[in-house]
Amino acid sequence: xxxxxxxxxxxxxxxxxxxxxxxxxxxxxxxxxxxxxxxxxxxxxxxxxxxxxxxxxxxxxxxxxxxxxxxxxxxxxxxxxxxxxxxxxxxxxxxxxxxxxxxxxxxxxxxxxxxxxxxxxxxxxxxxxxxxxxxxxxxxxxxxxxxxxxxxxxxxxxxxxxxxxxxxxxxxxxxxxxxxxxxxxxxxxxxxxxxxxxxxxxxxxxxxxxxxxxxxxxxxxxxxxxxxxxx
Ligand SMILES: [Zn+2]
Numbered sequence: 001x002x003x004x005x006x007x008x009x010x011x012x013x014x015x016x017x018x019x020x021x022x023x024x025x026x027x028x029x030x031x032x033x034x035x036x037x038x039x040x041x042x043x044x045x046x047x048x049x050x051x052x053x054x055x056x057x058x059x060x061x062x063x064x065x066x067x068x069x070x071x072x073x074x075x076x077x078x079x080x081x082x083x084x085x086x087x088x089x090x091x092x093x094x095x096x097x098x099x100x101x102x103x104x105x106x107x108x109x110x111x112x113x114x115x116x117x118x119x120x121x122x123x124x125x126x127x128x129x130x131x132x133x134x135x136x137x138x139x140x141x142x143x144x145x146x147x148x149x150x151x152x153x154x155x156x157x158x159x160x161x162x163x164x165x166x167x168x169x170x171x172x173x174x175x176x177x178x179x180x181x182x183x184x185x186x187x188x189x190x191x192x193x194x195x196x197x198x199x200x201x202x203x204x205x206x207x208x209x210x211x212x213x214x215x216x217x218x219x220x221x222x223x224x225x226x227x228x229x230x231x
Contacts, residue, residue: 039209044220045194045202046125047227049117051086052107053198060105063096070097083116084145084193085201115155119145121230122203123155125223129216130172130186138176143193165226169219172212187212 062069071094079091092105109117122143126136133149140147160166173184180191188208195201205220207213 041209042207042213042217044205044207044217044224046205046220046224047231048121048193048201048203049109049231050195050199050201051081051083051089051109051116051118054090055092055105055107060094063099063101064103065101066096066099068096068098071095072097074102080114081110081116082114082145082147083119084122084140084143085195086116115147115151118201119147120155120159121227123147123152124159124166125203125227126191127152127156128166128169128223129182129189129219130170130174131176131182132171135174135176135182139180139182139191142176142178142180143191159226163226163230166222172216187216189216 059069060071063071074093074095077091077093078088080088089107089110091107091110093102094105095102104112106112111117119140122145123136123140126139127133131139133152136152137147137149140152156166172186174182174186174189175184177183182189182191187210190206190208192204193201194204207216207220
């Protein structure tokens, strides 16, 4: 496949305020010339869970030990997390006024584990796209977030156990070639992350025309369905 087949056009950022789950669209404009469309790269945008800047300030749920609703703010800490775009988040520790039990509150998109929800989703989507675990690791490093094969494998297994997705699938001949490009006998794909607002970010995938482009598109639509169900 000639290198010029991957003509990466910058897409303008989406308008803010659009529903995240509703956004999955090909950027290829409708054209009466279907033959011309088949020769253009296809762009898909998959919504990923974003990371909030601070824990929600609304009422905390009752203390799990004594049922009290009263808490004192104990401390705020910056915590390093694994996420391609957000290296640290603010975590707030509260202490129950009655029994002294402590608990932490996390920003949206982050939990007690080190990885953000968005990174977990991203690793599962890349695996489903047909990359090997080593390939997912390299693609994530390209996108700015190193993650071990062990963590990637666990993310895929956890997702499957919790949601039944992804189903078992074949690996494709696609290898990370740097800068978000995946290349192999099964096609040519370019990945990048796009943050449109604090509350919305996307994995933008461009698929170059080729014999397997329709199959890659189908895999990404399946992934988008899973992300929408998880949102
Ligand atoms: Zn308590």
